[in-house]
Amino acid sequence: xxxxxxxxxxxxxxxxxxxxxxxxxxxxxxxxxxxxxxxxxxxxxxxxxxxxxxxxxxxxxxxxxxxxxxxxxxxxxxxxxxxxxxxxxxxxxxxxxxxxxxxxxxxxxxxxxxxxxxxxxxxxxxxxxxxxxxxxxxxxxxxxxxxxxxxxxxxxxxxxxxxxxxxxxxxxxxxxxxxxxxxxxxxxxxxxxxxxxxxxxxxxxxxxxxxxxxxxxxxxxxxxxxxxxxxx
Numbered sequence: 134x135x136x137x138x139x140x141x142x143x144x145x146x147x148x149x150x151x152x153x154x155x156x157x158x159x160x161x162x163x164x165x166x167x168x169x170x171x172x173x174x175x176x177x178x179x180x181x182x183x184x185x186x187x188x189x190x191x192x193x194x195x196x197x198x199x200x201x202x203x204x205x206x207x208x209x210x211x212x213x214x215x216x217x218x219x220x221x222x223x224x225x226x227x228x229x230x231x232x233x234x235x236x237x238x239x240x241x242x243x244x245x246x247x248x249x250x251x252x253x254x255x256x257x258x259x260x261x262x263x264x265x266x267x268x269x270x271x272x273x274x275x276x277x278x279x280x281x282x283x284x285x286x287x288x289x290x291x292x293x294x295x296x297x298x299x300x301x302x303x304x305x306x307x308x309x310x311x312x313x314x315x316x317x318x319x320x321x322x323x324x325x326x327x328x329x330x331x332x333x334x335x336x337x338x339x340x341x342x343x344x345x346x347x348x349x350x351x352x353x354x355x356x357x358x359x360x361x362x363x364x365x
Contacts, residue, residue, distance in 0.1 A: 136175040136249065137353055138276040138284045139166075140268070143183035143210055145287065145343050152184060154213055163214070163221045165349040166254060170223065174353060175249040177279055178214065179257045179272040182206030200264030204230070207268065208237055211258035218254060225254040230262025230271070242278050255279075269327035277334045284331070284338045285352045286322070291342035292360035293322055308357075312338070312364040322362060331364055338362040 141162065148155025170176050185206035191199035211227045218225045226248045229237035237258060238244070245255045260271035276284045290298065291306070293315065298304040310320070316328050322340055323331070331338065341348050341359025351358045 134173060134175065135355075136177070136279065136281050138272060138279070138281040139176060139178045139349065139353070140272045140284065140286045141178060141180045141210075141214075141343070142288060143181035143185065143206065145184075145289065146180065146210060146213075147184035154184070156217070159214060159217045160221070162343075162349060163217045163223065165347060166218070166353075167221050167223055168347075168350050169353045170252070170254065172252075176353065177245070177249065177255040177257060177275065177281065178211075179268060179275060180207055180210040180214065181268045182210060185209060197264045200266075204259045204262070204264075207260060208233060208258040211256040212236055215256055223254055224252065225256055227256045227258060229257070230259035240275075245279060249279075266326065267324050269323040270330065273323065273327040273330040273336065276336055277330060281336070284336055285349075286338060286340040287343040287349060287352070288340055289343065290340075291345065293320055293340055293362065295320070307360045309361045309363065312362055315362055335365045337364055 144151065146154055146159055148158040166176055182203050187203055191202060208229055215225045215227055227237050228240040228245055230240055232239040248255050257275050260266060260268050261274060272284065293307045293310055294304040296304045312328055312332050315322055339352055339359055339361050341352050348358060
């Protein structure tokens with residue numbers, strides 16, 4: 134059994150509009166998941182909330198409250214993805230770091246694994262449930278709790294570079310890089326607290342572009358796309 138965690142950036146869900154949802158983008162993601170979900174591949178998904186709000190952008194209010202608002206935006210994303218998965222004939226369950234009526238159930242490792250064993254996609258929202266932590270830390274934590282074999286990061290870039298490829302034409306892409314080297318060189322793939330969690334628990338990551346055709350299918354199948362960030 135292969136159990137993978139897929140991290141989707143909130144901005145990616147908005148498409149070119151950069152706010153809210155682009156149905157065609159989310160539908161394409163769900164169709165890719167349908168292609169690969171099987172009796173031997175289980176899928177869990179974490180989304181960011183940047184298509185609505187990032188807590189760090191709300192500088193006029195207390196950071197604690199700003200981060201709470203950011204966590205709520207990830208819940209909206211998970212519920213929307215659940216709706217589009219349903220249109221594609223895929224059953225799913227939304228678990229959160231905090232419950233919201235009958236929309237988001239409180240996260241339970243046992244219940245989440247039970248849902249995946251039943252063939253459902255598990256959507257995870259609310260980050261860690263605590264302010265001052267990013268969704269990077271949340272997805273690393275959930276990956277470890279659910280015994281995922283790999284953490285897949287679907288981004289707008291096609292891998293890890295030695296410097297920002299948008300600013301430097303001579304930026305070089307890594308096909309493979311260690312987590313320790315990523316931390317030492319401050320390559321900014323995930324934040325430090327998430328990196329430490331992955332290092333301590335020997336969790337590998339793969340960063341790849343969502344824009345490449347069938348990239349999620351390829352990543353979940355274990356193809357060598359993007360950049361492998363290894364911890365062991």
